Amino acid sequence: MLVLSRHVDEDIVLVLEDGRRIEIKAVSIRGGKVRMGIEAPRSIGVHRREIWEAMNTKVSAAESA
Template sequence: MLVLSRKKNESIVINNDIRIVVVEIRGDKVRLGVEAPREVPVHRHEVYEAIQRSNEASEATDSPLDN
């Protein structure tokens, strides 16, 4: 894992087309802005996990039963 220090309004760039900006720092919370191409999905981790679980459940009910 790469660990970086950034101040408000500073950013990092990933793969030339994704930019993460520190928008605000308030106490122990940091607000980040993400600029990415529309075709790149960006989710909070807990939302991503819920989507994965939903996809797995959907695949399990859509797959034919082995007899």
Template sequence: MLVLSRKVGERLLIGDDIVVTILDSRGDGVRIGIDAPRSLKVHRAEVIEAVTAANKEALAAPAVSEDQVLDLLPPAPRPATPPQD
């Protein structure tokens, strides 16, 4: 792991097309800006970890049949019948 000290306004270049800029430093937090190509995914690690944990939990849940899901839905409204003469 590369460890650097940077001041507000200073930048870090990763490869040819990623720029990390230090925007602000307050107490125990640092705000950074990341300029990267749209094709590159940039995510916070804690979000990825939470999604992965939720996916694992969903896989461990008992399977639910289509009928069980349909039973949870409210009944569909009946179409109005036209008045008869």
């Protein structure tokens, strides 16, 4: 795991093998929470982990039915 520190308005850029980019920006920090802004191509799903896990649970249940 790579751990990075960022100040507000600083970015992290992920470059995919095909050249597409995902940009993650620290938008604000309040108390113990960091607000993140994410710019990614529409073809790439961006979800909070709990939403992604719920979506995958539903897909797995549907496939095994």
